[in-house]
Amino acid sequence: MTFVNWLKRHFVVVAGLLTLAYLLLPNVIVTVFSFNNPKGRFNYTWQEFSTEAWKDPCGVSGLCASLSLSLHIALWATLGATLLGTMIAFALVRYRFRARGAVNSLIFLPMAMPEVVMAASLLTLFLNMGAQLGFWTVLIAHIMFCLSFVVVAVKARVMSMDPRLEQAAQDLYAGPFQTFVRVTLPIAAPGIAAGALLAFALSFDDFIITNFNAGSTVTFPMFVWGSAQRGTPVQINVIGTAMFVVAVLLVLVSMIVGNRRRRQKAL
Amino acid sequence: MKTTKDTTTAGNGGGDVRLTGISKTYGSFTAVHPLDLTVPQGSFFALLGASGCGKTTTLRMIAGLEEPTSGTVHLGDQDVTALPPYKRPVNTVFQSYALFPHLDIFENVAFGLRRRGIKSVKKQVEEMLELVQLGEQARKKPHQLSGGQQQRVAVARALINHPRVLLLDEPLGALDLKLRRQMQLELKRIQTEVGITFVHVTHDQEEAMTMADTVAVMNAGRVEQLGSPADLYENPRTTFVANFLGTSNFIEAEVDSASGDEIVLKAGGGKLVLPRARTSAPTATGGKVLVGVRPEKISLTHADDAGGIPEGRNRITGRIADSSFIGVSTQFVVDSPVCSDFEVYVQNIDRDARLVPGAEVVLHWNPAHTFGLDAAQDIDAGVETVEEEVA
Numbered sequence: 048m049t050f051v052n053w054l055k056r057h058f059v060v061v062a063g064l065l066t067l068a069y070l071l072l073p074n075v076i077v078t079v080f081s082f083n084n085p086k087g088r089f090n091y092t093w094q095e096f097s098t099e100a101w102k103d104p105c106g107v108s109g110l111c112a113s114l115s116l117s118l119h120i121a122l123w124a125t126l127g128a129t130l131l132g133t134m135i136a137f138a139l140v141r142y143r144f145r146a147r148g149a150v151n152s153l154i155f156l157p158m159a160m161p162e163v164v165m166a167a168s169l170l171t172l173f174l175n176m177g178a179q180l181g182f183w184t185v186l187i188a189h190i191m192f193c194l195s196f197v198v199v200a201v202k203a204r205v206m207s208m209d210p211r212l213e214q215a216a217q218d219l220y221a222g223p224f225q226t227f228v229r230v231t232l233p234i235a236a237p238g239i240a241a242g243a244l245l246a247f248a249l250s251f252d253d254f255i256i257t258n259f260n261a262g263s264t265v266t267f268p269m270f271v272w273g274s275a276q277r278g279t280p281v282q283i284n285v286i287g288t289a290m291f292v293v294a295v296l297l298v299l300v301s302m303i304v305g306n307r308r309r310r311q312k313a314l
Numbered sequence: 315m316k317t318t319k320d321t322t323t324a325g326n327g328g329g330d331v332r333l334t335g336i337s338k339t340y341g342s343f344t345a346v347h348p349l350d351l352t353v354p355q356g357s358f359f360a361l362l363g364a365s366g367c368g369k370t371t372t373l374r375m376i377a378g379l380e381e382p383t384s385g386t387v388h389l390g391d392q393d394v395t396a397l398p399p400y401k402r403p404v405n406t407v408f409q410s411y412a413l414f415p416h417l418d419i420f421e422n423v424a425f426g427l428r429r430r431g432i433k434s435v436k437k438q439v440e441e442m443l444e445l446v447q448l449g450e451q452a453r454k455k456p457h458q459l460s461g462g463q464q465q466r467v468a469v470a471r472a473l474i475n476h477p478r479v480l481l482l483d484e485p486l487g488a489l490d491l492k493l494r495r496q497m498q499l500e501l502k503r504i505q506t507e508v509g510i511t512f513v514h515v516t517h518d519q520e521e522a523m524t525m526a527d528t529v530a531v532m533n534a535g536r537v538e539q540l541g542s543p544a545d546l547y548e549n550p551r552t553t554f555v556a557n558f559l560g561t562s563n564f565i566e567a568e569v570d571s572a573s574g575d576e577i578v579l580k581a582g583g584g585k586l587v588l589p590r591a592r593t594s595a596p597t598a599t600g601g602k603v604l605v606g607v608r609p610e611k612i613s614l615t616h617a618d619d620a621g622g623i624p625e626g627r628n629r630i631t632g633r634i635a636d637s638s639f640i641g642v643s644t645q646f647v648v649d650s651p652v653c654s655d656f657e658v659y660v661q662n663i664d665r666d667a668r669l670v671p672g673a674e675v676v677l678h679w680n681p682a683h684t685f686g687l688d689a690a691q692d693i694d695a696g697v698e699t700v701e702e703e704v705a
Contacts, residue, residue: 215412219426
């Protein structure tokens with residue numbers, strides 16, 4: 048009886064912790080197996096603790112080259128998609144033009160299209176145009192599918208922005224450029240940042256569209272997939288864990304900086 | 315990209331705001347009909363009207379945030395019609411304050427100075443924050459302040475630029491009643507202190523009357539009447555003004571005879587006298603006139619004492635339909651043959667215990683307190699719009 052009562056009182060906490068565990072367990076597995084020393088080529092069963100892979104993360108040929116390529120593509124895709132997406136979002140919210148409604152819905156189509164179909168169609172398109180498959184075709188494809196997500200994120204922010212703020216800036220002697228730099232951009236920044244992060248994650252992760260359109264270039268997800276056919280090196284887990292740690296650290300740092308700034312303001 | 319407003323001409327050009335034939339249409343809808351308006355330098359001017367009457371559009375045309383369809387805007391001798399808002403020596407206090415959420419209070423107030431390329435802003439900003447009693451809050455963000463404090467920041471942010479005209483767009487609309495009263499006095503104090511022309515847009519007639527030297531009552535894109543608060547209240551020229559500013563009683567009457575300064579009218583069975591000077595209606599014999607009188611000008615006497623009413627007063631009879639005790643006064647609604655809901659406010663000096671609902675009474679007042687309006691208009695124009703409207 049006492050246990051039932053205890054459960055009743057703490058049900059929300061227990062459910063929350065279980066869900067969190069469900070979310071994080073795969074990450075824990077990735078991390079744990081990055082310290083494994085597997086027998087044979089597959090890193091699927093725990094053998095013994097080892098820091099071998101951490102000492103030499105680029106020890107597998109082609110891994111670090113693919114990682115660097117993926118990071119490059121992700122950075123450029125983020126930049127391109129964020130720039131274009133932000134401008135589209137502003138245009139859609141601020142201006143009334145012909146076919147605005149149509150553009151508003153069409154912009155979501157890439158999100159709704161099954162990725163495999165999109166990938167195959169893109170390949171058809173590139174081949175018909177006689178394009179050389181590689182870095183550029185992958186980048187073009189990534190900017191294309193990241194765009195919708197950036198538009199959604201930025202649009203939400205711009206829509207909630209009071210147009211009177213910009214009028215107030217103009218009323219206070221700020222010309223159009225100053226108004227944009229001093230008021231519009233800083234207020235829209237959280238939306239733009241969210242869109243950019245989303246674009247980076249999507250681009251870095253993408254496998255299907257990349258696989259169809261990459262030609263002979265190999266991105267990190269393609270490398271992982273390729274090696275999984277023949278055996279999985281521990282270094283893959285090392286890279287995965289490192290990315291996870293970097294992301295967590297970035298979040299922590301931004302939280303600490305934000306808190307400190309707030310405390311300084313309050314003083 | 316620095317834009318510097320030309321403030322050197324302030325003073326020699328004067329700070330009069332002159333609107334000449336200014337109008338604004340959106341497609342087929344006319345927000346403001348061509349109007350001429352002069353706001354004298356240093357005055358506290360109120361644009362009063364219900365929502366959608368064109369008062370805010372007029373204000374925004376002065377600010378440059380709205381382009382007039384026709385007409386010109388002059389500040390002193392300078393034609394500013396073609397100037398964008400950031401080149402006009404005019405600042406606005408917006409309805410929702412429009413404080414920059416990403417900047418603290420200090421930077422909000424300093425914004426205008428910085429955009430004009432002024433480097434040392436610290437002293438000025440601190441002085442301005444003192445003026446609006448917010449010196450302690452300089453490093454807080456706008457959302458950390460109360461509504462009244464945000465409102466004062468908005469005023470400070472505009473005033474620090476020493477505009478030739480300060481435009482206020484319903485600045486007190488979002489505050490509760492008590493705070494609004496307090497801010498009315500505060501704004502009036504600041505205006506007296508800095509001597510800048512204030513143009514204040516409001517739908518609250520009490521606010522307009524308390525604060526402004528001159529009030530322009532707007533209705534459906536037109537200025538119905540312009541004058542001092544007392545003048546508008548005592549001598550309304552339309553039923554809209556009569557009803558929008560306070561309460562008015564109207565009796566439909568027919569012109570019986572006009573002699574000298576007085577017009578004699580027939581209403582019901584009785585006669586009413588109206589000073590010619592207070593009539594804005596045509597007064598041909600037999601013509602219809604609306605006779606107006608304010609509720610507080612009327613005396614109420616029980617029918618039994620009717621003999622004691624002095625000669626020469628306008629009088630009508632009726633029965634008390636309702637009475638409510640307000641403390642300083644008692645408000646009666648009297649049912650009369652000439653007008654069904656006659657409102658009468660009686661000061662509680664000597665309360666007559668017989669004046670209860672159902673009692674037969676005589677209403678009487680000094681004919682000089684009567685005003686006459688053209689009968690060809692809606693008696694109820696402007697009624698209750700103040701209560702209905704929530705900005």
